[in-house]
Amino acid sequence: MHFDDTIAAIATPLGEGGIGIVRVSGPAAQPIGLKIITDMKRKPFPEIKERVVYHGLVYDPDRQKPLDEVLFFYLKKPKSFTGEDTLEIQAHGGMYLLSKILELVLNNGARLAEPGEFTQRAFLNGRIDLVQAESIIDLIRAKTEKAHELALAQLTGKTTQTLAEIESELYQILITIEAALDFPEEGIPEIQKEQLLSQASALHRKLVSLLEGIDEGRKLREGIRLVIVGRPNVGKSSLLNEMLQEERAIVTPIPGTTRDVIEAPLQLRGVPFWLIDTAGLRETEDLIEQMGITKTEANIAQSDLILLMFDGSQPLTAEDRQIIAKLKDRPVLAIINKTDLPQVVRKEDLPEFTSDRIIEISLHSKSGLKELQERIIALVGLGDLKLDDRPLLSRIRHKQALEKAVSALAEFISGLSLGRSEDLLAVDLRTCLDALGLITGKNVSSEVIQGIFAQFCIGK
Numbered sequence: 001m002h003f004d005d006t007i008a009a010i011a012t013p014l015g016e017g018g019i020g021i022v023r024v025s026g027p028a029a030q031p032i033g034l035k036i037i038t039d040m041k042r043k044p045f046p047e048i049k050e051r052v053v054y055h056g057l058v059y060d061p062d063r064q065k066p067l068d069e070v071l072f073f074y075l076k077k078p079k080s081f082t083g084e085d086t087l088e089i090q091a092h093g094g095m096y097l098l099s100k101i102l103e104l105v106l107n108n109g110a111r112l113a114e115p116g117e118f119t120q121r122a123f124l125n126g127r128i129d130l131v132q133a134e135s136i137i138d139l140i141r142a143k144t145e146k147a148h149e150l151a152l153a154q155l156t157g158k159t160t161q162t163l164a165e166i167e168s169e170l171y172q173i174l175i176t177i178e179a180a181l182d183f184p185e186e187g188i189p190e191i192q193k194e195q196l197l198s199q200a201s202a203l204h205r206k207l208v209s210l211l212e213g214i215d216e217g218r219k220l221r222e223g224i225r226l227v228i229v230g231r232p233n234v235g236k237s238s239l240l241n242e243m244l245q246e247e248r249a250i251v252t253p254i255p256g257t258t259r260d261v262i263e264a265p266l267q268l269r270g271v272p273f274w275l276i277d278t279a280g281l282r283e284t285e286d287l288i289e290q291m292g293i294t295k296t297e298a299n300i301a302q303s304d305l306i307l308l309m310f311d312g313s314q315p316l317t318a319e320d321r322q323i324i325a326k327l328k329d330r331p332v333l334a335i336i337n338k339t340d341l342p343q344v345v346r347k348e349d350l351p352e353f354t355s356d357r358i359i360e361i362s363l364h365s366k367s368g369l370k371e372l373q374e375r376i377i378a379l380v381g382l383g384d385l386k387l388d389d390r391p392l393l394s395r396i397r398h399k400q401a402l403e404k405a406v407s408a409l410a411e412f413i414s415g416l417s418l419g420r421s422e423d424l425l426a427v428d429l430r431t432c433l434d435a436l437g438l439i440t441g442k443n444v445s446s447e448v449i450q451g452i453f454a455q456f457c458i459g460k
C-alpha cells in the first residue's frame with residue numbers, strides 16, 4: 001500500500017524527560033528534515049543521508065531562531081518500522097519544546113498521526129501481520145515477566161511464522177483440489193488422497209493446539225482472575241491484604257464489612273494475577289449489601305480460580321453449604337481459615353473438595369500461606385510455563401477465528417474421506433483460509449483494523 005500523506009507525532013510520554021522524540025513517516029519526511037533542521041552553524045544541510053545520526057538545530061525559519069539542539073536520523077523506505085521514509089528527531093524532553101517542534105513539522109508538510117497510525121502503516125505496508133501489531137500494545141502494557149515474554153514471542157514472529165506455514169500448506173492442498181476440479185472424470189487418485197488426508201490432519205492438530213493455548217495466552221496477557229468468596233467474616237479481606245502485603249481492604253469483626261468489589265493486581269512468579277475481594281455471600285435485607293452480592297456473582301462467573309474461604313473456628317452454616325453448591329461446577333480452592341483458634345471445621349468436613357483443592361491456613365498466625373501460594377500456582381497451571389518453545393495466540397478475536405478454521409478443516413477432512421465432490425472440498429478449505437486471514441489480518445474488515453489500532457497511544 002502507498003500513502004501520499006506524511007504523519008507525525010510525539011512518540012515519547014507527555015512530561016519532562018532527558019530526551020523526547022518526534023517521529024515523522026511518509027514521503028515528506030526527508031524534505032521536512034531539510035527544511036526545519038540546520039547544522040550547528042545554522043546552515044542548511046545539503047542532503048540527509050539515510051542511517052546516519054546527525055547533530056543539528058531545529059530551526060524555525062519564520063521566526064529566524066533555533067528551538068533546540070537535536071540528534072536526528074533518516075530511514076529510507078522500505079527499511080523502517082512503517083515501511084516508509086521516516087525521520088526521527090531526538091530533542092530535549094520538554095512538553096513545550098516538543099509541541100513546538102511538532103508544530104513546525106506539521107506546518108511543513110505533515111499531519112498529526114492518529115493513535116497507532118505508525119503501527120497501522122507498518123501493518124498495511126506488510127512489515128508486520130496483525131498478531132504482531134497487537135503484540136506491540138501488549139509489550140507496551142506488560143507489567144510482569146510472563147506477559148512480557150508472551151508479547152515479545154508474538155512480536156518476534158513465532159506465531160506469525162507458524163500461521164504462515166499452515167496457510168501455505170493449506171494453499172498447496174487447495175491447488176491440488178482445484179487441479180482435480182479441472183478433470184472431474186478422473187477425481188483425486190487414491191494415493192494422493194491418502195497423502196492429502198494425512199497432511200490435512202497434521203494441520204488440524206496444529207490448529208487445535210493453537211486453540212488450546214489461547215486461554216493460557218489470554219491469562220498471561222490480561223492476568224489470572226482469583227476471586228475470594230465466602231460467607232461474611234471468614235477472613236476474605238484479611239487474605240487480600242496479606243497477599244498484597246498492604247492494608248488495602250477494611251477488616252473488622254463485623255460481618256458484612258466489605259460491600260463493594262475490591263480488585264488489585266498481583267504478581268506471582270512473574271505471572272500476572274488479579275486478586276478480587278468480594279462481599280460475603282448471605283441472605284440480607286440490606287440494599288447495599290445485596291448489590292455487593294450481585295457483583296460478587298458476576299465476578300464468580302469471570303473467575304479463573306475461586307478461593308472459597310471458611311471460618312475453621314465456627315461450625316459450617318447453611319450459607320457455607322449454599323455457596324459450595326453454587327460453585328460446584330467452577331474451579332475452586334477451598335481455604336479453611338483461622339486455624340489459630342480452636343478448630344471446629346476440618347478438611348474431612350468438606351468431602352466435596354479433593355485433597356489438592358483444600359488447605360488450612362491462619363491469617364493471624366501466618367501459617368499455611370506459602371503452601372497456599374504454591375497451590376494457587378499449581379492449580380492455574382502456569383508455574384513452569386515456557387513460552388519460547390511454542391506459538392501462542394491470546395485474544396478472543398483469535399479464538400473465534402481459530403474455532404472457525406478448525407471446524408472448516410475438520411469438514412474438509414471428513415469430506416475428503418467420504419469422497420465428497422472437489423468443489424465442496426475447495427469451499428471448506430477456503431473457509432479455513434479466510435478464518436486464518438482474520439487472525440493474520442489478510443482478510444479483515446477496516447472496522448476491525450481501526451478498532452485494534454484505536455487502542456494504541458499516539459506516536460506508536
Ligand SMILES: Nc1nc2c(ncn2[C@@H]2O[C@H](COP(=O)(O)OP(=O)(O)OP(=O)(O)O)[C@@H](O)[C@H]2O)c(=O)[nH]1
Nearest residue numbers: 232233234235236237238253256257258280363364
Ligand atoms: N483468629 C483469627 N481471626 C481472623 C483470621 N483472619 C481474619 N480474622 C478476623 O476475622 C474478622 C473478619 O475478617 P475480614 O477479613 O474482614 O472478613 P471478611 O470475610 O472480609 O468479612 P466480610 O467483608 O464481612 O464478608 C476480623 O476481625 C479479622 O481480624 C485468622 O486467621 N484468625
Ligand SMILES: [Mg+2]
Nearest residue numbers: 236237257258
Ligand atoms: Mg471483607
